[in-house]
Every structure is written in C-alpha cells, then in structure tokens.
Amino acid sequence: MNKPSREEAEKRIVALTESINYHNHLYYQEDRSIISDFEFDQLLEELIALENHYPELKKADSPSQRVGGSITKNFETATHAVRMLSLGNTYSKEELMAFDERVAKGLGHRDYEYFCELKFDGVAISMVYQQGELIRAVTRGDGYKGDVVTENVKTIRTVPLSIQAKEGLPPYLEVRGEIFLPKSGFEKINQVRKSKGENLLANPRNAASGTLKMQDSAVVAKRKLNCYVYQLIADDLSLSKQDEAIEKLRQWGFNVSPTYRNCQNLDEVLAYIDEWRDKRQDLPVETDGVVLKVNDYRQQEELGFTAKIPRWAIAYKYQAESAAATLLSITYQVGRTGAITPVANLSPVSLAGTTVKRASLHNANEIERLDLHEGDTVLVEKGGEIIPKITQVVSERRNRNSKPIAYIDTCPECGTLLERKEGEAKHFCPNEAGCPPQVLGRIEHFVSKRAMDIDSLGTERLRALVQQGYVKDPADLYSLPEKRDDLLGLEISDDQYTKNSDGYLYVSLKKCLYALTHQVTLKEIEEFLQFHETAEQSEKIALFLDTHQKTGKKTNESERWLSRLLEMIQKQTLDHVDDFVPVAYVLAVLLPEAGASVEDLLKLSKNKSSLHDLIIHGGLEVPEQAKDQINKLKGSTFQEGVIKNMMEGIQHSLSQPFPKVLFALGIRNIGENTAILLARHFKNIDELENATDDTLLQINGVGETLVHSIRSFFALEKNKSIIHRLKEKGLHFELFEEEIKQESDKLAGKRILASGKLNHFKRDEIIDFIESHGGTYSKSVSKNLDFIIEGEDMGPSKKEKAVNLGIPLITEEEFLKMCSTK
Numbered sequence: 100m101n102k103p104s105r106e107e108a109e110k111r112i113v114a115l116t117e118s119i120n121y122h123n124h125l126y127y128q129e130d131r132s133i134i135s136d137f138e139f140d141q142l143l144e145e146l147i148a149l150e151n152h153y154p155e156l157k158k159a160d161s162p163s164q165r166v167g168g169s170i171t172k173n174f175e176t177a178t179h180a181v182r183m184l185s186l187g188n189t190y191s192k193e194e195l196m197a198f199d200e201r202v203a204k205g206l207g208h209r210d211y212e213y214f215c216e217l218k219f220d221g222v223a224i225s226m227v228y229q230q231g232e233l234i235r236a237v238t239r240g241d242g243y244k245g246d247v248v249t250e251n252v253k254t255i256r257t258v259p260l261s262i263q264a265k266e267g268l269p270p271y272l273e274v275r276g277e278i279f280l281p282k283s284g285f286e287k288i289n290q291v292r293k294s295k296g297e298n299l300l301a302n303p304r305n306a307a308s309g310t311l312k313m314q315d316s317a318v319v320a321k322r323k324l325n326c327y328v329y330q331l332i333a334d335d336l337s338l339s340k341q342d343e344a345i346e347k348l349r350q351w352g353f354n355v356s357p358t359y360r361n362c363q364n365l366d367e368v369l370a371y372i373d374e375w376r377d378k379r380q381d382l383p384v385e386t387d388g389v390v391l392k393v394n395d396y397r398q399q400e401e402l403g404f405t406a407k408i409p410r411w412a413i414a415y416k417y418q419a420e421s422a423a424a425t426l427l428s429i430t431y432q433v434g435r436t437g438a439i440t441p442v443a444n445l446s447p448v449s450l451a452g453t454t455v456k457r458a459s460l461h462n463a464n465e466i467e468r469l470d471l472h473e474g475d476t477v478l479v480e481k482g483g484e485i486i487p488k489i490t491q492v493v494s495e496r497r498n499r500n501s502k503p504i505a506y507i508d509t510c511p512e513c514g515t516l517l518e519r520k521e522g523e524a525k526h527f528c529p530n531e532a533g534c535p536p537q538v539l540g541r542i543e544h545f546v547s548k549r550a551m552d553i554d555s556l557g558t559e560r561l562r563a564l565v566q567q568g569y570v571k572d573p574a575d576l577y578s579l580p581e582k583r584d585d586l587l588g589l590e591i592s593d594d595q596y597t598k599n600s601d602g603y604l605y606v607s608l609k610k611c612l613y614a615l616t617h618q619v620t621l622k623e624i625e626e627f628l629q630f631h632e633t634a635e636q637s638e639k640i641a642l643f644l645d646t647h648q649k650t651g652k653k654t655n656e657s658e659r660w661l662s663r664l665l666e667m668i669q670k671q672t673l674d675h676v677d678d679f680v681p682v683a684y685v686l687a688v689l690l691p692e693a694g695a696s697v698e699d700l701l702k703l704s705k706n707k708s709s710l711h712d713l714i715i716h717g718g719l720e721v722p723e724q725a726k727d728q729i730n731k732l733k734g735s736t737f738q739e740g741v742i743k744n745m746m747e748g749i750q751h752s753l754s755q756p757f758p759k760v761l762f763a764l765g766i767r768n769i770g771e772n773t774a775i776l777l778a779r780h781f782k783n784i785d786e787l788e789n790a791t792d793d794t795l796l797q798i799n800g801v802g803e804t805l806v807h808s809i810r811s812f813f814a815l816e817k818n819k820s821i822i823h824r825l826k827e828k829g830l831h832f833e834l835f836e837e838e839i840k841q842e843s844d845k846l847a848g849k850r851i852l853a854s855g856k857l858n859h860f861k862r863d864e865i866i867d868f869i870e871s872h873g874g875t876y877s878k879s880v881s882k883n884l885d886f887i888i889e890g891e892d893m894g895p896s897k898k899e900k901a902v903n904l905g906i907p908l909i910t911e912e913e914f915l916k917m918c919s920t921k
C-alpha cells in the first residue's frame with residue numbers, strides 16, 4: 100500500500116474501526132455474519148497497516164489490539180482484591196426450598212427478590228479497569244490468586260479494552276464473568292482438527308480454559324473466545340441491586356447474557372428453571388444450571404458469607420444425562436478385608452461438568468447382570484454419589500467377536516486363588532496373612548492410637564512398608580531399625596501406580612512423561628494432559644512428542660524415548676488403563692542396556708507395588724546414567740528425617756502396657772475394654788492362652804463367641820510366633836506391678852458408664868479408675884448398668900433412655916465419694 104496522507108489515513112481508520120466493530124457485534128452478539136472470514140481479515144489487515152504508518156493514530160481500543168501476537172512465557176500471578184468465591188450447588192427442588200428458608204430466616208422477612216441467571220460453563224475471569232482502561236485480567240486460580248492472562252483476554256472482542264462512558268466512572272473497578280468458547284466455534288475447530296487428523300477437543304469448557312492459558316495470544320485470537328459478565332465490584336457506585344449493575348455493565352459495552360430475570364418468590368424461580376431446562380440447549384454457550392442471587396446488595400450484605408460461599412446466592416444444577424463411553428479394561432481392587440471390587444476403566448467422557456474415566460462395578464454379579472463384554476460401549480450415569488455407575492450396555496454397538504468379561508480367579512495383589520462363599524456377592528482373597536491390603540488393615544489397627552499409638556506410622560507410610568514386603572506382621576515393625584539403610588529411598592505415595600487384572604504394575608502417564616523428558620515440570624505435564632484430557636492414550640503421547648519437539652527443551656534422547664514409548668503403546672496388547680502405562684514399557688525405553696527384554700520386564704513387574712519394589716526385589720541393575728530418570732519416575736521417598744521419626748515412634752511404643760498390647764493383637768471380639776478385663780484377670784498372656792473354656796466363661800462379660808475367638812487365635816502357630824517375637828523385642832505381655840494392685844474393691848461387680856464431660860478424668864482415665872476399684876466399665880446404656888456418672892452436657896437422648904430404664908444417675912462428686920478409701 101502506498102503511504103496515504105495522514106488525513107486520509109485518519110478517516111479510513113475511523114471507517115474501518117466502525118465497520119470491524121459492527122461485524123464483531125454481529126458475530127458475537129447476534130451469532131451471524133454477513134461477510135466471510137477472509138473479507139473480515141482483509142479489513143483488519145488494512146487497519147493494522149494504516150496504524151503502522153501512523154502509530155500515533157492507533158487508539159488503545161482499536162480492534163487491531165485484539166489480534167494478539169504477544170507471547171507470554173510464564174503467566175505471572177496476581178492476588179484478587181476481593182476473593183473469588185464459588186457457589187453452593189444443589190440438584191433438587193427441596194434443597195432450593197431449604198436455601199430459600201435460610202434466606203428468609205436470615206433476613207427475618209420475605210420481602211426480597213431473586214435475580215436469576217443461567218450458569219455459564221466456562222472459565223471464571225476477573226478484569227480490572229483503571230480510569231476506564233482494562234489493565235489486568237486474572238483467572239480464578241485458587242480464589243485468592245490466579246494467573247495474569249491480560250494479553251489473551253484482550254483478544255476477546257466483547258471485552259471492552261476501554262470503557263467509553265467516562266462520566267461517573269469509578270477510577271478503579273473490577274468486572275467478573277465467565278469466558279467461554281461458543282458451541283459453534285467449538286464445533287468448527289473440531290471439524291478442522293478432524294479433517295487434519297488431529298485429536299478432538301473434549302468440550303467447550305476445557306477448550307476455553309486451555310485456550311486462555313496458551314502462550315501465543317495470536318493463536319488465542321483465532322479461537323474466538325467470548326465472555327459474559329455477571330458481577331461488578333467498585334466503590335462509590337450509586338447502585339443498590341444486581342440487576343442495576345448488570346444493566347450498567349451492558350451500557351458500558353460489556354456482553355451480558357439477555358437471559359436474566361427477576362423473580363419475586365421461589366415459585367417464579369422454579370418456573371424460570373423449568374423454562375430454561377430445554378431452551379438452554381439453543382443458547383450459544385454451554386450452561387449447566389441456574390444461579391440465583393438475592394437482588395438487593397444491602398440484603399446480600401446482611402446475609403453475608405460462610406467460609407467459602409455466599410449465603411445470598413446458590414447454583415441449581417440440571418441433572419446430568421447419561422453419557423456413552425467405551426470399556427477399556429477392568430481393574431480389581433482388594434480391600435482391607437480381602438473383598439474384591441471390580442472397577443471399569445472407561446474412555447474419558449464428560450458428565451455433569453467432570454470427566455469420568457472409571458465406574459464401580461461392585462461385584463461379579465453386576466458384570467453378569469450387565470452382560471458386559473470386552474470393548475463394550477456403555478452408558479454411564481452420575482447420581483448423587485461421587486463414583487459414577489454403568490447403567491447399561493449399548494448392545495447395538497457391540498463388536499460381533501467380543502468376548503464376555505471373564506472374572507479374575509487370582510488376587511491381583513498377591514496371586515492367591517480367590518474364593519467366593521455360598522450366597523455372597525463378593526469374591527475374597529483368602530491369603531489373610533500375606534495379601535498386602537489385608538496385612539495393612541491389621542497393622543493399621545496395631546499402630547492405632549488406642550493400641551500401640553505409633554502416630555509416626557500413618558497409612559501412606561505403612562502401605563509403602565507393607566506393599567514392599569518390609570512388614571508382613573506386627574513383629575516386623577520392631578525389626579525395622581535393623582533395616583534402616585534399605586528404607587532410605589523407599590517410595591511412599593502410591594496413587595501413581597495401579598495394577599491390571601493380571602497384577603502387572605502400571606505407572607501414571609504423567610510420571611512417565613516426566614521421566615522421559617528433561618527440564619519439563621510436572622505442572623506443565625499436568626496442564627498438557629488436562630488440556631488433552633479426552634484424547635486417547637497414544638494420541639496424548641503423539642501430541643506430547645509433537646509439542647515437545649517444538650520447544651527448546653527437547654534432547655535427542657528424550658525424543659527417542661518418547662517415540663519408542665509411542666511405538667510400544669500403539670502396539671499395546673496389555674489392558675488399557677487411561678492415564679496409566681505399563682511400568683515395563685517405560686523401563687524398556689529407559690534401560691535398553693539392562694539386558695532385559697520387555698517380556699522379562701513384564702514378568703518382573705507382576706505383583707509388584709512400586710518401582711523401588713521392582714528394582715530391589717527384581718534384582719534390576721540401574722546404570723548410573725539412568726538413575727535421574729528412574730528417580731523421576733518414582734513416587735516421593737522415605738528420607739532420613741521420616742525414618743528417624745518412625746523409629747522413635749516404634750521405640751516409644753515399647754512402653755505400652757499389656758492391655759494395650761493385647762488389644763493391638765487384633766484378636767476378634769477383643770475390644771479395648773475386653774482387653775483390659777482379660778489383662779486384669781489373667782495378668783499375663785500365657786495365663787490367657789492356657790485358660791480353660793470354663794475359666795474364661797466364668798468371667799463376667801466373657802461369652803462363647805469370645806472364647807471361640809481366643810481359641811482360634813492361639814491355635815495358629817503363626818500367631819504364637821508373632822507373640823514370641825514381640826516378647827523378644829521387649830513388648831509388655833504382662834501387667835505392671837502397679838496395675839495389678841487394686842486400689843479397692845469398692846466397685847466390685849458394678850457395671851458403670853460415664854457420660855458427658857468429667858472434671859477429674861479424661862476418657863480413658865475413668866475406665867482405669869473404675870477398674871482399679873474392681874468395677875467394669877460399660878460403653879452403652881442398657882438395663883445391665885448399675886449406675887451412670889452424669890458429667891456436664893450429657894446427651895439428652897442418652898439421659899432419656901437411662902431414665903426410662905430406671906438407671907440411677909449420680910454426679911462425679913458422689914461417685915468420688917463412693918470410691919474414697921479414707
């Protein structure tokens with residue numbers, strides 16, 4: 100273009116600006132266009148060229164500002180001036196009625212109205228304007244602070260870069276709203292991607308959120324995001340209601356969804372909800388419910404907030420329909436009691452705003468009832484519960500050759516043949532003594548507060564110790580100090596692992612990609628996977644490789660690793676579990692020199708629980724140069740401090756008295772109180788073991804069932820050996836002198852309960868006290884009680900029951916007097 104005169108340029112710039120703004124308005128507000136994309140781009144290019152000739156003519160709010168072009172390497176974070184809260188959710192009319200009652204009660208009258216609006220399913224954004232100019236746009240983040248995405252938000256054509264009406268405009272204001280990708284734009288993008296053989300974007304919301312976090316704003320501009328605003332925050336505004344604020348925002352040029360309505364009462368709200376249930380499908384934006392807010396600001400203030408959500412607003416969510424997914428494989432979970440629960444791994448589908456990848460199948464009957472076949476297309480539904488369920492198989496979509504699901508017959512954790520008792524729905528692993536989750540259950544009881552009280556051995560740490568074979572029974576805990584060196588480097592977290600139905604170990608794709616690259620952070624990988632959430636596994640890897648090749652962080656090594664992994668995944672014959680890959684594949688990629696074939700590595704990874712486990716127990720050599728990558732693949736590991744802390748806890752537990760030790764053994768039907776009773780009676784474990792049935796039955800409080808449990812426990816050599824080893828380690832299997840000594844027999848034969856807060860005793864102390872005076876403590880109110888010690892704030896229902904049963908209630912003082920030996 101020849102350089103036009105300044106005057107010509109000025110005129111043309113005004114005309115072009117007007118025309119472009121008009122076409123933008125048609126496109127975004129009216130969802131139509133009268134010129135082609137190409138023609139539109141030409142207008143824009145002409146404008147940009149003119150502005151380049153005369154930079155001083157470029158206005159801050161010129162449409163050329165929205166084409167993007169700046170690259171944001173890392174998003175800075177900014178703190179929100181006012182915390183960005185979320186809303187309470189409801190799914191039913193009853194809950195809405197309860198909300199309305201709370202509002203009426205909070206205000207003390209019914210003189211209020213609701214402002215109703217649809218709940219847009221996009222990404223929340225906060226936009227800050229200073230002197231009318233957009234200076235910052237920040238994502239919701241954790242509510243306190245979010246990412247600064249100003250450059251990307253500027254490409255959204257319905258977001259004013261500058262508010263024209265300067266009069267009465269507060270110098271500083273914040274507008275909040277929801278950024279979304281219109282459904283039509285979403286479909287267009289996917290059509291193009293499909294024709295290019297690229298993977299499809301999951302849903303408009305994910306696409307919007309991914310787009311907003313793109314580093315190149317020019318690419319963002321092409322995605323044509325849109326934004327509805329729903330909240331205005333500013334001081335000194337002469338506004339008193341939400342609907343006035345919305346109208347003001349509209350006048351200032353913001354995009355406001357025209358769907359809002361004031362409702363005078365709950366019936367009108369319910370009518371609004373019903374009206375939009377189907378009609379919302381015709382809106383340009385995905386919506387998932389209705390938001391209702393008390394319209395009057397003063398009333399909002401009066402109602403205030405709870406810790407996280409306002410008391411003056413709530414979201415009603417439309418119930419999710421069901422969605423179709425493909426059954427990829429089934430994983431079998433083993434519980435603490437040995438019960439097996441099958442879980443379906445599904446191709447990811449979005450349902451009620453979340454992505455569903457797994458569904459519970461409960462037991463073998465459920466699989467039979469559904470007549471589930473390999474690779475079936477199934478319908479998943481998400482009810483009130485968190486775990487979705489499969490409601491039916493879409494049999495028309497079944498592949499003719501597909502086989503019915505064959506239920507496993509061995510335990511995926513320990514390989515033992517499973518059992519199923521007559522009339523029981525669940526299968527069980529009978530290997531109580533050796534199956535890791537079952538062992539874990541018992542050890543957890545052993546170390547629990549009321550037993551050996553080793554609080555440095557939390558579930559995660561114990562699980563690591565049990566799964567990796569360091570602890571098989573309680574006595575092993577006391578040998579841990581000798582194995583200190585081996586423990587260093589042991590993996591703790593296990594949510595990065597899973598096993599398939601044959602017991603082969605899988606590791607999360609996230610960790611795998613992390614290990615196969617250099618200088619890429621876990622967070623970056625997480626974001627990448629989130630963005631491509633619904634792509635197939637091999638597509639994810641292919642895309643990752645592709646993206647990785649374009650960054651400066653790739654190395655020949657990482658490229659080779661990723662390509663090799665991709666090859667293996669494409670040929671994968673093992674079960675597919677979304678977001679997990681067989682550990683053996685990753686090792687084959689990272690350790691080609693280890694001399695082990697994929698088949699060898701697979702064998703090594705069977706029934707193992709972690710990489711550490713596999714390497715130590717599989718005798719795998721990890722060459723020095725691969726150590727870094729292998730460490731990246733591992734979960735977090737035991738460090739010196741943790742180990743020291745565990746050892747101290749274990750050492751400390753040696754001083755627990757006999758009744759606690761007896762309780763810790765986990766003999767069926769021996770609860771805390773029975774343990775005390777038996778310990779006091781027999782004084783040591785040998786006496787208990789050798790007691791005849793008759794001796795046992797003579798004790799007040801011991802019945803046939805308990806006798807049977809005691810007998811079965813001591814009948815097992817294994818248990819006797821555990822006790823023997825624990826004794827050797829110094830645990831107390833007999834009462835201390837002072838415990839044997841009875842204070843008095845003033846309470847002999849009395850059954851007593853204490854309820855409410857006592858002044859002289861803590862919970863456990865009162866029990867000891869009663870017993871040291873020859874009485875027995877009882878846990879519940881029953882007619883067998885001799886009396887109840889009534890503390891402060893005794894529960895009214897307990898009290899009523901006691902009175903009805905005619906049990907005497909005495910005060911703590913009276914009780915103390917009763918026991919006094921003076």
Ligand code: IVH
Pocket residue numbers: 184185186187216217218219220221222223224239276277329330390409412414
């Ligand atoms: S009002 C105090 N109105 O829903 C909270 N929020 O769960 C005020 N959202 O983070 C929020 N449409 O991103 C409001 N019409 C609407 C909305 C809406 C979508 C989102 C918003 C918020 C989330 C709360």
